[in-house]
Every structure is written in structure tokens, then in C-alpha cells.
Amino acid sequence: MNRTLLEDLIEMSTIIVLVKQVPDTNAKIAVQGGRVDLSTVKMEMSPYDGFAIETALRHKEATGGTVTALTVGGAGTEKILKDAKAMGVDNIVRVWDDSWSELDSNALQSVLKESIESLGGTAVYCGKSAADTGAGSTGPGLAERLGWANASNVIGAEFGDAVTVSMPVEAGVAKVSVPLPAVISCDKGDFKPRKANVKGIMMAKKAQVELITASAPASTVVVASHSMPAAKPAGKTFEGGSSASQVVQLLRDEANVL
Amino acid sequence: MTNKIVIAELTKGTVNASTAELVSAAQAMGGDVTVVVPCTDASMADAVSGYDGVAKVIAVKSDVFAGNDSSGWASALDSAMPAGTVLFLATARSKDVAARLAARRGLSVVQDVVSIEGNNLTSPIYSGKANQTVAVNGDAVVSVRANVFSGVGSGSSNDVSVVDASGDVKTAVQDVMERASARLDVSEANIIISGGRGMGSPANFSHLEAVADTIGAAVGASRAAVDTWEEIPHSMQVGQTGKTVNPNLYIAVGISGAIQHLAGMRSSKYIVAINKDADAPIFQHADYGIVATWEEALPVFQDALSSLLG
Ligand SMILES: Cc1cc2nc3c(=O)[nH]c(=O)nc-3n(C[C@H](O)[C@H](O)[C@H](O)COP(=O)(O)OP(=O)(O)OC[C@H]3O[C@@H](n4cnc5c(N)ncnc54)[C@H](O)[C@@H]3O)c2cc1C
Numbered sequence: 001m002n003r004t005l006l007e008d009l010i011e012m013s014t015i016i017v018l019v020k021q022v023p024d025t026n027a028k029i030a031v032q033g034g035r036v037d038l039s040t041v042k043m044e045m046s047p048y049d050g051f052a053i054e055t056a057l058r059h060k061e062a063t064g065g066t067v068t069a070l071t072v073g074g075a076g077t078e079k080i081l082k083d084a085k086a087m088g089v090d091n092i093v094r095v096w097d098d099s100w101s102e103l104d105s106n107a108l109q110s111v112l113k114e115s116i117e118s119l120g121g122t123a124v125y126c127g128k129s130a131a132d133t134g135a136g137s138t139g140p141g142l143a144e145r146l147g148w149a150n151a152s153n154v155i156g157a158e159f160g161d162a163v164t165v166s167m168p169v170e171a172g173v174a175k176v177s178v179p180l181p182a183v184i185s186c187d188k189g190d191f192k193p194r195k196a197n198v199k200g201i202m203m204a205k206k207a208q209v210e211l212i213t214a215s216a217p218a219s220t221v222v223v224a225s226h227s228m229p230a231a232k233p234a235g236k237t238f239e240g241g242s243s244a245s246q247v248v249q250l251l252r253d254e255a256n257v258l
Numbered sequence: 259m260t261n262k263i264v265i266a267e268l269t270k271g272t273v274n275a276s277t278a279e280l281v282s283a284a285q286a287m288g289g290d291v292t293v294v295v296p297c298t299d300a301s302m303a304d305a306v307s308g309y310d311g312v313a314k315v316i317a318v319k320s321d322v323f324a325g326n327d328s329s330g331w332a333s334a335l336d337s338a339m340p341a342g343t344v345l346f347l348a349t350a351r352s353k354d355v356a357a358r359l360a361a362r363r364g365l366s367v368v369q370d371v372v373s374i375e376g377n378n379l380t381s382p383i384y385s386g387k388a389n390q391t392v393a394v395n396g397d398a399v400v401s402v403r404a405n406v407f408s409g410v411g412s413g414s415s416n417d418v419s420v421v422d423a424s425g426d427v428k429t430a431v432q433d434v435m436e437r438a439s440a441r442l443d444v445s446e447a448n449i450i451i452s453g454g455r456g457m458g459s460p461a462n463f464s465h466l467e468a469v470a471d472t473i474g475a476a477v478g479a480s481r482a483a484v485d486t487w488e489e490i491p492h493s494m495q496v497g498q499t500g501k502t503v504n505p506n507l508y509i510a511v512g513i514s515g516a517i518q519h520l521a522g523m524r525s526s527k528y529i530v531a532i533n534k535d536a537d538a539p540i541f542q543h544a545d546y547g548i549v550a551t552w553e554e555a556l557p558v559f560q561d562a563l564s565s566l567l568g
Contacts, residue, residue, distance in 0.1 A: 025498055025518065029387040036388055047499065105357070106366040133383050133390070134502065135369040136350075137357035140328050144361035149329060149428035152354045155492075164432065168350070168493065169326050170270060170446075172437040176326075177430045188492060188499055221366040224378055224393045229386060235529075237536075237547035241554025247530060247546045248562035255528045255545065257449070257507040258473065258566065 013065035013180075016116055017056040018126035018138065019049040019084055021077040025131050034225040045080040048127025050193035051186040053087050055157055056125040058191060062159035066090040068119060072103070072111055078209050086196035086204035093119065093210045104219035105137050112138070113145040114214035123163065124183040128153045139185035149182040155189025166190075260397055261342030262287055265335065266295040266306055267352060268323065269446060273305035278409025280345045281309055283402045285410070286374040287343060292316060293416075294339050296323040296331065300420045308412040315418045322425035326351060332358035334425030341397065348401035350445060360399035367399045368392055372406045372525070385498055385521030403504050405448070405527055441467070444496060447476030449507045450523075452496055454480035456512020456533065457552065460489035465556050466511060472563045478503070480513045497522035511552050515540025532556070 023029065024042040031037065056067045068091040069084035071077050081092035095115045103111065116124060124143075129136035136152065143150030155173070156166035162179045166189070178184065196204070238246060252258045262284035267274040273295060284291045290313040295303040303317035318338040322330035332355050344359060346352040348370045360367035372389075373380040379400060380391045394400075437443070444450050451466050463477065470477050478501075479494040496503055498518035508526035513519060515531070515538055523529070524543060531544035534551045541547040548555050 023384065025385070029384045031388060104366040105360065106364065109361055131385070133369070133381070134385065135367070136353055137367045137369055140354045140357040141361040141367065144329070144332060144358040150358070151429060152328070153350060169434065171434050173435045174326070174431050175433040177432055179428065219366070220395045221368060221392050221398060224391045227389045227391070229382070229389055232543060235541070235545040235547055237541060237549060239549050241548070241550040241558050243548055243550070244555045244559035245562035247548060248559060248566060250546060251507065251528070251530070252566060255507070257528050
């Protein structure tokens with residue numbers, strides 16, 4: 001079945017939400033032999049992706065269409081797709097090729113571009129950054145590769161022919177009209193991610209993950225090592241409020257920050 | 259050794275002084291350094307024309323730089339600068355532009371760099387719980403955190419060439435709700451004073467604001483403060499689900515120092531903690547800790563600052 005053609009025929013927008021599996025943000029992180037050891041760490045969906053799913057579902061509720069959650073990852077990442085399904089997305093897709101290991105941003109975004117084109121996406125939502133790298137590169141980088149508009153760190157949205165987003169700018173909060181197709185990255189804002197209900201969880205159990213693949217260019221940025229941050233030298237502690245004047249003096253004379 | 263291109267950071271229409279840090283970072287990677295100044299008026303490039311260690315300054319003039327559309331920024335910059343490894347300051351807008359520019363040039367992007375050894379770049383991962391070092395082969399686009407590298411000096415007289423550029427703007431601003439206070443946002447401040455649940459009430463944040471006004475600081479908050487008091491907006495929240503900040507000085511008042519709060523501020527150059535509980539975890543991360551209630555400590559702190567700076 002040609003998905004793009006079918007969806008064009010029934011004139012529905014295909015909304016795609018990108019999700020990523022990361023370590024539980026409460027987890028302790030340890031480094032073994034120059035690499036982060038995640039073997040005993042619980043993995044979960046990156047927290048900002050919940051805001052992206054909520055925004056995508058509201059987009060669908062306002063304009064019609066379908067919501068597809070997509071992740072790039074090995075078989076172990078299907079749990080977060082099921083979590084997205086339980087929240088109410090229609091389809092869940094995993095993109096993978098067993099020859100891939102660590103994809104740099106160029107490779108990852110190339111894979112996403114190809115996947116989104118083959119799914120016929122018209123609006124893509126993602127978290128403002130993933131809780132592992134915190135980079136926030138995927139939304140804007142993907143938009144550029146698709147030739148689409150993008151908006152980042154969005155805290156509110158209204159849906160129509162364009163999406164009107166609220167986003168922080170230097171002067172305050174701007175309302176910005178983002179023409180579709182577009183990639184929109186979501187921060188914690190007006191929309192609280194909905195909780196999965198029993199029906200959603202049952203549906204998610206039965207749901208099939210669609211597996212697709214794409215071509216990835218060779219990575220030119222490769223991870224060399226992980227390390228623990230240098231321990232901070234012990235600070236100076238003072239008792240009582242009157243010591244605050246001494247601290248001000250030290251901030252000037254020792255730290256040179258005033 | 260390929261060219262290094264530093265994109266001057268603009269803050270409220272002028273070149274941010276941290277641009278000099280980007281030149282140092284570019285030097286640490288090696289190669290000739292070109293500084294590109296995105297501007298609406300070529301005179302904005304005067305701020306960098308004296309930088310030491312710079313081979314060339316290009317003022318790229320375009321209306322797009324008055325706005326925030328990252329497609330407009332990336333396309334205008336791309337059209338006006340040579341190939342090479344590109345360095346931005348790691349601010350929200352510049353990280354977005356960096357990602358678009360990298361994609362436009364088919365390059366990878368490495369964000370939030372805090373240390374450079376040749377082609378090896380290190381950034382914090384897992385909210386600062388670990389560091390990741392990547393090896394870069396060939397050109398890349400990089401964003402560098404503020405207050406990590408010391409800036410180059412000034413005293414040279416570099417020639418400035420001016421290029422007119424146009425950009426592919428895709429979004430349209432309809433309306434801007436100006437921030438109620440003229441005070442800085444935590445993401446752009448060099449000094450931050452933050453309050454937590456220990457402040458007792460939102461009205462007590464006025465004591466933090468008084469200190470902030472004396473030293474030109476932004477006022478931040480813990481999540482407990484944001485969640486408990488409607489008057490404290492989420493835009494002030496520092497931490498895992500708030501903003502990541504990297505100021506020269508971070509003053510935590512009535513904040514316990516939960517891991518999710520530390521995630522947003524542990525890389526601050528100096529940390530001061532005021533807390534009545536000597537066992538509060540924040541003290542393990544503070545350069546200067548004051549074990550006292552804020553009611554006792556802040557007036558003394560304020561007076562000392564006023565007499566020092568007033
Ligand atoms: C997924 C997740 C994400 C989170 N994200 C964030 C985040 O982004 N930012 C964040 O901050 N938190 C975050 N949290 C919450 C975090 O775990 C803490 O609950 C929160 O940081 C606590 O805020 P607090 O230090 O103000 O309050 P508390 O932990 O209640 O501490 C109050 C402190 O004030 C002191 N105190 C009380 N009275 C006084 C006084 N008169 N004078 C001086 N000191 C006094 C007390 O000794 C205590 O140490 C997150 C949690 C989760 C689970």
C-alpha cells in the first residue's frame with residue numbers, strides 16, 4: 001500500500017512525533033573503562049517528548065489526521081513506542097539497520113529525513129532536547145534538511161493551516177506563525193502530557209511496531225570517551241548570617257566575580 | 259588545518275563579550291580564525307575589529323538578523339562565509355542556528371562544548387552527570403558554552419569586510435508579549451540569584467530582586483518554588499526541566515540542592531549557598547556556603563554589596 005497516496009486521497013495530515021529512549025533522569029550514571037555503563041540503568045522516554053506527543057495529539061484533535069510516533073533505535077527501544085501508543089498516537093514506527101551503532105547528528109538527521117519523507121509527514125514534533133545529550137539539534141537540523149520551517153522551545157500552540165506557536169525570545173514571549181510543513185520542538189509549557197488510560201494501555205499491548213530502514217552516511221563525529229566531571233574542590237562554609245559580608249569580600253578578592 | 263569561523267553572538271542587537279571566548283576556543287582547535295558578525299548595521303562589527311589573533315572580520319549585513327527565524331539566519335550566514343569549522347556561543351537561538359547551518363552544509367553539529375583538545379571536543383551529557391568527548395574528522399559546526407574559555411585580548415586593528423546577504427525566512431512573528439520586568443532572563447545573565455521553597459512566600463522574592471538590582475543579576479527559582487507559587491513563572495526555573503545556566507556566579511537561597519536542580523546550574527563558575535540546614539546537599543557544591551536563614555543572611559549580604567559596589 002502506498003501510504004502517501006492513500007493519505008493524500010483522504011486529505012489527512014500525517015503528524016509525526018519523534019521520541020527517544022534515554023536513561024531515567026533520576027538514575028546515577030557511572031563510567032566504566034572510558035564509557036558510560038548503562039547496563040543497570042532504567043531507560044525511559046525523554047521527558048520533553050511527552051510534551052511533543054501531547055502537542056501532536058492536540059494538533060490532530062484540532063485538524064484531523066493521524067499521529068505517528070517514530071524512534072531511531074534497536075529493538076530495546078520499542079517500550080517507549082508502546083508508551084506513546086498508550087497515550088493515544090495512531091501508529092508506531094521504529095527505524096533501524098543492524099549495521100548502525102552510534103549515529104552522529106548528520107547521519108541521524110539524514111535517516112530521519114528519509115523516514116519522514118517516506119511516511120509523508122506534514123508536521124513533525126519533538127522534544128526541545130533529549131535528556132541524554134541535551135543538544136537540541138535534531139528539530140532545527142531535520143527542518144533544514146527537509147527545507148521546512150522550524151520553531152524551537154515552544155510552550156504553546158494553536159493549530160490551523162499554519163501552527164501559531166508561543167516561544168521565548170529575548171524580549172519576552174513571541175507568538176510566531178509557522179507555515180506547514182514544519183518541525184516544532186516542545187518545551188514544558190501550556191500542555192500537560194495526558195496520562196495513558198486503561199484502554200490505551202490495552203491497545204498498546206496489542207499494537208504492532210512497524211519497522212523501517214533508511215540509509216545513513218558514515219559518521220564523521222565519533223565518541224572517543226566518557227568521563228566523570230572533575231570533582232569540585234571543597235568550598236568554604238561559614239556559620240551565621242553575619243558571615244555574608246565576608247563572603248561578599250571573597251567574591252570580590254578571591255573569586256573576582258563582583 | 260582548516261579555517262575556523264567564529265560567529266559573533268548578538269545580545270539585544272550588540273556583540274556579546276563572550277565572542278572573545280569563541281576566538282580562544284577556535285584557536286584551541288587550530289587554524290586561521292575568521293570572525294563573522296551577523297548584523298543589521300556594519301558598525302556593529304566595530305566591537306570585534308580590535309580582537310587579537312583574528313585573521314579576518316566579515317560583517318554580514320541582513321535584515322534577517324533583527325529577527326529570530328533560524329532558517330533566515332542559517333541561510334544568510336551560509337551564503338556569506340567560507341567553508342570551515344564554525345563556532346557559535348551555546349545560547350538557545352545560536353544552538354538552533356548552528357544545527358540548521360550544519361544540516362545545510364551536510365555537517366555534524368556538536369553542542370555545548372566545554373573543553374577542546376585539537377579535534378577532541380568535550381560536552382556535558384546526562385545534565386552534567388558525565389562528560390562526553392568526541393573526535394571530529396573534518397569540518398563541523400560547534401557551539402561553545404559561555405564562561406569556560408578566557409577571551410582573547412583586544413588591541414589589534416583588523417580589517418572589516420562587509421557583505422550584504424539575504425536569508426530564507428520561513429516563519430512570521432505576530433506579536434511579542436514583553437517581559438513584565440526589565441530584568442535579565444536567567445539564560446542570558448552572568449550572575450543569577452535563585453530562590454527555593456525556603457523563601458517561604460513569593461513576596462519574599464523581592465529580597466532577591468533587591469540583590470539582583472545591586473549586582474545586575476537575573477532572578478531564578480527552583481521547581482518547588484515555581485510549582486508552589488503561581489507568581490513565580492516557569493521561565494525562572496533552573497534545572498532539569500527548567501533552564502540550564504552557566505553563569506560566573508550562582509547564588510542559591512533556600513534551595514536544598516536536589517539532583518534535578520544541580521543539573522541546571524552545577525557548571526556555574528562560582529556557587530554561593532544560603533541555607534539554614536548545614537546538611538543541605540547544595541553545600542557540597544558551593545564554593546562559599548552560609549549556614550543561616552536568608553532572613554539573617556540576605557540583609558547583611560545586601561549591605562555588603564551596596565557598600566562595595568554602591
Ligand atoms: C523529573 C523531575 C524533574 C525536576 N526538575 C527540576 C528542575 O528543573 N529544577 C528544580 O529546581 N527541581 C526539579 N525537580 C525537583 C527537585 O527534585 C526538588 O524537589 C526541588 O529542586 C526542590 O526545590 P527546593 O530546593 O526549593 O525545595 P526543598 O527541597 O524543599 O528545599 C528547601 C530548602 O530551603 C531551606 N530553608 C527553609 N527555610 C529557610 C530559611 N528561612 N532560610 C534559608 N533556608 C531555608 C531548607 O533547609 C531546604 O534545604 C525535578 C524533579 C523531577 C522528579
